[in-house]
Amino acid sequence: QQQVKQSPQSLIVQKGGISIINCAYENTAFDYFPWYQQFPGKGPALLIAIRPDVSEKKEGRFTISFNKSAKQFSLHIMDSQPGDSATYFCAASDNYGQNFVFGPGTRLSVLP
Amino acid sequence: EAGVAQSPRYKIIEKRQSVAFWCNPISGHATLYWYQQILGQGPKLLIQFQNNGVVDDSQLPKDRFSAERLKGVDSTLKIQPAKLEDSAVYLCASSLFAGIEAFFGQGTRLTVV
Numbered sequence: 260q261q262q263v264k265q266s267p268q269s270l271i272v273q274k275g276g277i278s279i280i281n282c283a284y285e286n287t288a289f290d291y292f293p294w295y296q297q298f299p300g301k302g303p304a305l306l307i308a309i310r311p312d313v314s315e316k317k318e319g320r321f322t323i324s325f326n327k328s329a330k331q332f333s334l335h336i337m338d339s340q341p342g343d344s345a346t347y348f349c350a351a352s353d354n355y356g357q358n359f360v361f362g363p364g365t366r367l368s369v370l371p
Numbered sequence: 372e373a374g375v376a377q378s379p380r381y382k383i384i385e386k387r388q389s390v391a392f393w394c395n396p397i398s399g400h401a402t403l404y405w406y407q408q409i410l411g412q413g414p415k416l417l418i419q420f421q422n423n424g425v426v427d428d429s430q431l432p433k434d435r436f437s438a439e440r441l442k443g444v445d446s447t448l449k450i451q452p453a454k455l456e457d458s459a460v461y462l463c464a465s466s467l468f469a470g471i472e473a474f475f476g477q478g479t480r481l482t483v484v
Contacts, residue, residue: 265413291470302375302462302475303414348413356469357427359404361413 263351265362272369278336280365282349285330286358289351294323294334295361297346303361306347307334339369373397375476377463383482389451392479396444396465402426403440404473405448406462414462420446421469453483 264283272278282292290311295303309316309323309332316323322335336343346366352359376395384390396403401422406414417436419427422443431438435454440446450457460478 293472295475300477302464302477304475305472308472352470354470356402356471357419359416359419359469359473361406361415363413364411 263349263360263362265349265365267365268363269366270368272339272367274339274341274369274371276339276369278339278343278367278369279333280347280349280367281331281333282362283329283331284351286351286353287330288353288355289358290354291352291356292323292325292332293350294321295348295350297348297364303348336367339367341369341371343367344369375463375465375474377461377476377479379479380477381480381482383484384453386455386483387452389449390453390481391450392448392461392463392481394446394448394463394476396446396463397474400465400467400474401443402466402469402473403446404462404464404466405438405446406464408460408462408478410459417448419469426469450481453481455483457481458483 293308294306296306297303307318307321320337325332346364349362403420405417408414417431418438420440438448462478464473464475466473
């Protein structure tokens with residue numbers, strides 16, 4: 260199963276700061292790149308997703324930047340809030356909708 | 372819109388026992404996934420169904436795990452016999468079709484003692 264690498268493993272940010280999480284992949288057949296947010300005791304919930312035909316997608320305080328040539332994508336959380344404290348997973352699936360794989364996760368803590 | 376339903380929420384069994392998990396996906400969703408999430412790790416895909424057919428089960432330990440999706444709606448995941456390392460949260464997810472947003476249930480937390 261193709262992997263997705265994710266960093267950092269954990270991140271501490273002050274309220275109002277910018278949180279940045281990075282992911283990298285190898286499988287060039289991947290063409291769907293979602294980010295999921297997970298709170299303790301809950302299932303992952305989709306935050307934002309991107310496809311390779313665009314380099315950036317913004318939804319509110321959340322932005323995905325995508326670099327197809329480097330096979331990297333990142334999540335930026337602007338004006339981070341304590342309520343954003345959760346574990347974030349990047350994921351990817353291929354153009355057949357298969358190999359839906361997740362990164363190892365980043366535990367974000369936003370300090371008040 | 373009702374979400375993905377899973378039961379039970381928690382299960383504690385002894386090693387070598389068997390256990391089954393149930394998932395009811397969002398109505399109309401053709402694609403169903405089962406993931407295993409070990410504490411502190413990302414979800415690991417066990418099996419993917421498209422309607423009632425298996426699309427990918429390459430990561431499913433077939434000597435002890437089995438899954439079915441009869442009639443292309445509900446699904447069950449079974450472990451027999453369970454091992455200590457099977458302790459994890461088992462997540463079910465569904466999507467309208469493969470390659471788009473998948474919605475997750477709350478998961479079943481399995482503890483094998």
